[in-house]
Amino acid sequence: MSxxxxxxxxxxxxxxxxxxxxxxxxxxxGTLPLHSTPCFIREQQEAERLxxxxxxxxxxxxxxxxxQEKIAIIAKSCDARAIVELIKEKxxxxxxxxxxxxxxxxxIDRRRAEAELEGKEILEAEENxxxxxxxxxxxxxxxxxxxxxxxxxxxCFHRNPVIYDILxxxxxxxxxxxxxxxxAEFEAKSTEERWRYISDQVSKCIRCYACxxxxxxxxxxxxxxxxxxxxxxxxxxxxxxxxxxxxxRAFHLAGRCVGCGACERACPMKVDIRKLNRxxxxxxKVLFDYEAGISLDRTAPLATFKPDDPEGFMLNP
Amino acid sequence: xxRETNDWEPKIVAFLCNWCSYAGADLAGVSRIQYPTNIRIxxxxxxxxxxxxxxxSSLQHGADGVLVCGCHPGDCHYLTGNYNAxxxxxxxxxxxxxxxxxxxxxQFSWVSAAEGGRFAELVAGVTESIQALGPAEKLVKR
Numbered sequence: 441m442s443x444x445x446x447x448x449x450x451x452x453x454x455x456x457x458x459x460x461x462x463x464x465x466x467x468x469x470g471t472l473p474l475h476s477t478p479c480f481i482r483e484q485q486e487a488e489r490l491x492x493x494x495x496x497x498x499x500x501x502x503x504x505x506x507x508q509e510k511i512a513i514i515a516k517s518c519d520a521r522a523i524v525e526l527i528k529e530k531x532x533x534x535x536x537x538x539x540x541x542x543x544x545x546x547x548i549d550r551r552r553a554e555a556e557l558e559g560k561e562i563l564e565a566e567e568n569x570x571x572x573x574x575x576x577x578x579x580x581x582x583x584x585x586x587x588x589x590x591x592x593x594x595x596c597f598h599r600n601p602v603i604y605d606i607l608x609x610x611x612x613x614x615x616x617x618x619x620x621x622x623x624a625e626f627e628a629k630s631t632e633e634r635w636r637y638i639s640d641q642v643s644k645c646i647r648c649y650a651c652x653x654x655x656x657x658x659x660x661x662x663x664x665x666x667x668x669x670x671x672x673x674x675x676x677x678x679x680x681x682x683x684x685x686x687x688x689r690a691f692h693l694a695g696r697c698v699g700c701g702a703c704e705r706a707c708p709m710k711v712d713i714r715k716l717n718r719x720x721x722x723x724x725k726v727l728f729d730y731e732a733g734i735s736l737d738r739t740a741p742l743a744t745f746k747p748d749d750p751e752g753f754m755l756n757p
Numbered sequence: 758x759x760r761e762t763n764d765w766e767p768k769i770v771a772f773l774c775n776w777c778s779y780a781g782a783d784l785a786g787v788s789r790i791q792y793p794t795n796i797r798i799x800x801x802x803x804x805x806x807x808x809x810x811x812x813x814s815s816l817q818h819g820a821d822g823v824l825v826c827g828c829h830p831g832d833c834h835y836l837t838g839n840y841n842a843x844x845x846x847x848x849x850x851x852x853x854x855x856x857x858x859x860x861x862x863x864q865f866s867w868v869s870a871a872e873g874g875r876f877a878e879l880v881a882g883v884t885e886s887i888q889a890l891g892p893a894e895k896l897v898k899r
Contacts, residue, residue, distance in 0.1 A: 627855065631854075631860070632857065633857075634855065634856065634857035635857025637857075674817075678898050680897060681817075681898065683856075684813050687853070688810065688813065716852070716856065720852060723851050724848070727844075742844055742845060745843065746840075747830060747840065751830075751847070753846070753851070754843075754866055755879065755883070756866065
């Protein structure tokens with residue numbers, strides 16, 4: 441990991457020295473263990489701040505929108521896929537970004553790691569050779585890194601950036617995963633069971649909209665939840681309002697969600713947001729054979745059609 | 758608000774496109790074909806005009822079912838509105854069912870301006886299936 445940090449700094453210094461970019465977006469060490477923080481760098485000497493480790497989980501593509509200057513961005517594969525979608529949706533031009541791609545072994549889910557410690561405070565976290573060492577007052581705990589990955593990383597099948605200008609380090613082997621077994625498993629439950637699960641999850645929601653704010657692809661100037669005329673979603677705590685917010689938030693990401701999991705990590709109430717998002721990701725794949733963020737050339741699935749699209753869902757088509 | 762189920766009649770909101778389906782409903786009317794009065798028709802310019810929010814808002818504000826009709830593929834007045842709508846509807850229906858809304862609450866069909874008889878049959882069929890499902894409870898705002 442530390443050699444990757446070194447290579448990132450080197451690349452960034454070069455970009456800034458040659459004035460190829462005005463701004464670099466990357467990660468620096470956070471103030472708490474298990475956290476890395478997005479950082480914005482404009483000067484060569486600041487490149488020392490940049491790091492790369494298993495806690496760089498934010499999706500930096502979020503910071504690209506509505507900027508005028510030329511930007512270099514340190515992008516793991518899900519960031520890169522989000523950038524592809526942003527370019528396609530004309531939120532940023534390809535010429536404006538220099539993508540510094542970093543092959544990714546998956547990010548640590550700090551909630552999973554913290555759960556092992558039964559509430560004890562972590563004061564220091566180190567990682568090396570596939571192990572994560574957590575230290576605190578009077579304890580040291582060694583965890584196997586691969587057991588504590590974010591769920592999105594566990595099922596990730598694009599661990600190498602799909603698009604980049606500079607690639608840091610060597611590529612990593614792609615994992616063969618049964619991508620949507622969780623969705624199939626959920627679908628096998630009865631309608632009532634599914635409703636109960638989703639409404640239990642949704643009822644935890646406090647409507648802080650952190651999921652929307654963390655999502656790299658939620659960039660609308662006026663989101664439907666802020667719209668007052670017409671007011672599409674009520675502001676009450678009624679489960680109906682919250683449910684419609686969640687259904688439509690997921691729906692607005694249909695064919696656009698890259699599965700980075702930023703929404704879920706941002707959620708303070710641990711709502712199982714991915715249950716809805718991943719269903720749409722899998723439907724878009726099955727029905728329209730499309731995966732978000734893979735290619736700059738393919739039109740978004742809901743912006744196009746085929747005359748022979750499936751219509752088995754309709755009444756006597 | 759619990760309603761008595763025996764004298765309960767479903768309320769169904771139907772979104773019909775101006776060019777085919779609404780004309781189809783009109784033909785059913787002028788041909789004096791009888792069909793259930795449970796549907797409340799809302800005329801929209803095109804099935805492509807239908808925002809999924811229309812459907813969810815209907816269910817939230819007391820509709821027991823929603824029927825959406827548009828021109829047959831290839832017949833859209835705006836050429837491709839119904840094709841685009843079809844993709845949206847496929848995902849929406851699948852998502853609603855997945856989240857646990859009963860299958861059949863929200864239904865889609867193509868109805869042309871010449872299909873007055875078919876429209877009446879469609880409404881009868883949809884009314885019957887929603888009657889069987891009973892009052893919508895899940896997305897209703899109380």
